[in-house]
Amino acid sequence: MKYTFSKIVDIPKIQALMEEFYLATGIPCGIIDTDANILVSVAWQDICTKFHRKNAQALSLCHESDMFIKDHLNSGQPYVCYECPLGxxxxxxxxxxxxEHLATIFQGQFFFRAPDIKRFYLQARLYGFDEKDYLAALEKVPFLTPEKLYAIMxxxxxxxxxxxYMGFANLKLLESKEKVVQESEDRLKTIINNSxxxxxxxxxxxxxxxxxxQASEKMFGWTEKETVGRTLREIMRDENNEKEFxxxxxxxxxSENTYGPFVWNITNKNGIEKSFLSTAFPIHYDNEKTEFIRxxxxxxxxxxxxQEFIRFDQLNLIGEMAASIGxxxxxxxTTVRGFLQLLLGKDDCRxxxxYFHLMIEELDRANAIITEFLSLAKSKAVKLEMKSLNAIIAAPLIDANSLLYGQNFRWExxxxxHLALDENEIRQLILNLTQNGIEAMSPGKSLTISTFKESAEVVLSVxxxxxxxxADLLDKLGRPFLSTKEHGTGLGLAVCYSIAARHHARITVESSPEGTTFFVRFKV
Structure with missing residues (x-):
C-alpha cells in the first residue's frame, strides 16, 4: 500500500480521542507504525518511561520485549501478550x-495479579533506582483480567x-460522503454499544x-428499554444521585469542557454496591441540539x-516489627518460665x-501471640510443594475434633x-477458619468445608x-487486633490473610444473619 497509517487517518484526532478515553477509563494506549515511529502515546507507565527505559541495563531487557512482540505479531493470534523480563x-x-500491516497498537504496562513486591525491591537495588519513587511508580500500574484485556484489545x-477505513474511503472517494459517514457512524455506534x-x-x-x-446494562443491571426516556432518579430511585448528576x-x-474524571458510587439493580470512574462532556450539533455523554x-x-494492599502493608509492618523484637x-x-518451673519443685513454695501455674500459662499465651505476630510478615519463608488441598484438609480436621463437640460437621x-502449597501454613489457615466458624455457632449447628474448581481458580470454602x-466489620476483616471475641487477640484472621497472600491467593467473605462463608481462592 502506498499510504502510511498516518496518511490515511487523522493522528491528532486519534491522540485527542485516546486522551479522552484515558480520562474516562484509565486505560493507556500507544500506536507505532511499521517504521517504529510513535504516532500516539497516552499515559505510558512511569515505571517504564522514568525507570526501566532510563537505565541502560534495564533498557536492553525492554528491547528484548520489543523484539519478541514484533516477531510474534503475525502469529495468527488476535494479539500478543508478553511478560517482560522486568515483571x-x-x-x-x-x-x-x-x-496489510500498517501499525501496531499497544496496551501496557499492567498486571494480571498482585506483583511480587520483593522482586521489585531487588530490581530497584540492582539498577540503582530510588526505592521509594520506584515502588510509588509500581503502585500506579493497573490490574487487568485476561477477559478485560481481550475486550480492550x-x-x-x-x-x-x-x-x-474512514480516512481511506475519503481519499479514494469510493462512495458518496453521506453514505460513508452514515456507515461509519453506524459502525462506531455498534462498537460503542458492544464495548x-x-x-x-x-x-x-x-x-x-x-x-x-450493553456495558451499561451489564454494570448497572437496567436494560436499555428500562432506561431510555427516563431520568436517573426514575431509574435508580436515588434523589442524591439525580441531584449530583x-x-x-x-x-x-x-464550561463546555470535560467534567471529571470523578468517582461515582451507586447501588445497581441487583443491590450490589459499585464504584465507577466517570467522565461527562457535551456534544453540540449543528441544529443547536446538545447531548451529554457519560x-x-x-x-x-x-x-x-x-484495600487489600493497605491490609497487607499493615500485616507486614506488624510481622516485621515482631521479627525484630521477638x-x-x-x-x-524463657528465663522467667524456667525459674518458675524450678520454684514449682520446691516444697517451701508449695x-x-x-500462682506459678497461672504465670506459666500467661507466659505461654504471650509466646503464642508472638508466634502469631511472626506469621504476619510477608517475607516469611514458605516451602511450596505440589500438594492435594483435599488431603491437607483431612489432617487438621482430626486435630479439631474437640472443637466440633456439640456441633455437626460435613465436608464436600x-x-x-494439585496446587503449590506450604502444608503447615495451609493447615494453620484451615484451623483458624474452622475454629472461628465453630465459635460463631451454638450447639446443634453445622460447619461445612468445601473445595471446588471455579473458572481458573481452586476454591476452599468454610x-x-x-x-x-x-456489615460495618466486613471491610475491616483481616486487620490486626480486630476481634469480636471476648478474649480474642484479633490475629487469627490476620494470619489467614497473610498466608493467603504468600500463596498468591485471595480471601472473600459472604455473610448474612443465617451464617458466614469464607472463600479462599487459589490461582490454578
Whole structure:
C-alpha cells in the first residue's frame, strides 16, 4: 500500500480521542507504525518511561520485549501478550488495513495479579533506582483480567480499523460522503454499544437517557428499554444521585469542557454496591441540539485491591516489627518460665503453686501471640510443594475434633488439581477458619468445608451457621487486633490473610444473619 497509517487517518484526532478515553477509563494506549515511529502515546507507565527505559541495563531487557512482540505479531493470534523480563505485562495487536500491516497498537504496562513486591525491591537495588519513587511508580500500574484485556484489545483494534477505513474511503472517494459517514457512524455506534469495558450513556438537557449501551446494562443491571426516556432518579430511585448528576450537566453546559474524571458510587439493580470512574462532556450539533455523554469504568475491584494492599502493608509492618523484637522478648520470657518451673519443685513454695501455674500459662499465651505476630510478615519463608488441598484438609480436621463437640460437621470435597502449597501454613489457615466458624455457632449447628474448581481458580470454602458478621466489620476483616471475641487477640484472621497472600491467593467473605462463608481462592 502506498499510504502510511498516518496518511490515511487523522493522528491528532486519534491522540485527542485516546486522551479522552484515558480520562474516562484509565486505560493507556500507544500506536507505532511499521517504521517504529510513535504516532500516539497516552499515559505510558512511569515505571517504564522514568525507570526501566532510563537505565541502560534495564533498557536492553525492554528491547528484548520489543523484539519478541514484533516477531510474534503475525502469529495468527488476535494479539500478543508478553511478560517482560522486568515483571510487567504488555499486549500488542497489528492494525491491518486492506490486508496489510500498517501499525501496531499497544496496551501496557499492567498486571494480571498482585506483583511480587520483593522482586521489585531487588530490581530497584540492582539498577540503582530510588526505592521509594520506584515502588510509588509500581503502585500506579493497573490490574487487568485476561477477559478485560481481550475486550480492550478488541475494542482498540476495531476502533483503529474504523478510523483507517474512514480516512481511506475519503481519499479514494469510493462512495458518496453521506453514505460513508452514515456507515461509519453506524459502525462506531455498534462498537460503542458492544464495548464490554466502558458503560456509555447519552442524556438530554433534562437528564433523560437517550442512549444506554450493553456495558451499561451489564454494570448497572437496567436494560436499555428500562432506561431510555427516563431520568436517573426514575431509574435508580436515588434523589442524591439525580441531584449530583444535574449539577454535573449544568457544569458541563457552562464550561463546555470535560467534567471529571470523578468517582461515582451507586447501588445497581441487583443491590450490589459499585464504584465507577466517570467522565461527562457535551456534544453540540449543528441544529443547536446538545447531548451529554457519560463514560463509566467499573473500579469496584480496583478499590477492593487498594484495600487489600493497605491490609497487607499493615500485616507486614506488624510481622516485621515482631521479627525484630521477638528474639529479645522471648529470651527473658524463657528465663522467667524456667525459674518458675524450678520454684514449682520446691516444697517451701508449695503454697504458691497455683500462682506459678497461672504465670506459666500467661507466659505461654504471650509466646503464642508472638508466634502469631511472626506469621504476619510477608517475607516469611514458605516451602511450596505440589500438594492435594483435599488431603491437607483431612489432617487438621482430626486435630479439631474437640472443637466440633456439640456441633455437626460435613465436608464436600470436589475434584481439584494439585496446587503449590506450604502444608503447615495451609493447615494453620484451615484451623483458624474452622475454629472461628465453630465459635460463631451454638450447639446443634453445622460447619461445612468445601473445595471446588471455579473458572481458573481452586476454591476452599468454610461455611458456618452462626449469626453472621456485622456489615460495618466486613471491610475491616483481616486487620490486626480486630476481634469480636471476648478474649480474642484479633490475629487469627490476620494470619489467614497473610498466608493467603504468600500463596498468591485471595480471601472473600459472604455473610448474612443465617451464617458466614469464607472463600479462599487459589490461582490454578
Amino acid at each position: 510487567l505485562i504488555e499486549a500488542a495487536a497489528p492494525i491491518m488495513i486492506d490486508g 478488541g475494542f482498540f483494534r476495531q476502533l483503529a480499523e474504523l478510523l483507517a 464490554p469495558c466502558v458503560a456509555i450513556q447519552s442524556y438530554d438537557l433534562e437528564g433523560k437517557v437517550l442512549f444506554w449501551n 444535574q449539577d454535573i450537566l449544568q457544569a458541563c453546559g457552562k 463514560m463509566n469504568v467499573d473500579i469496584t475491584e480496583q478499590k477492593q485491591m487498594e 528474639h529479645e522478648v522471648r529470651n527473658p520470657m 503454697t504458691y503453686h497455683e 470435597l470436589g475434584e481439584i488439581p 461455611q458456618d451457621e452462626g449469626k453472621g458478621i456485622r
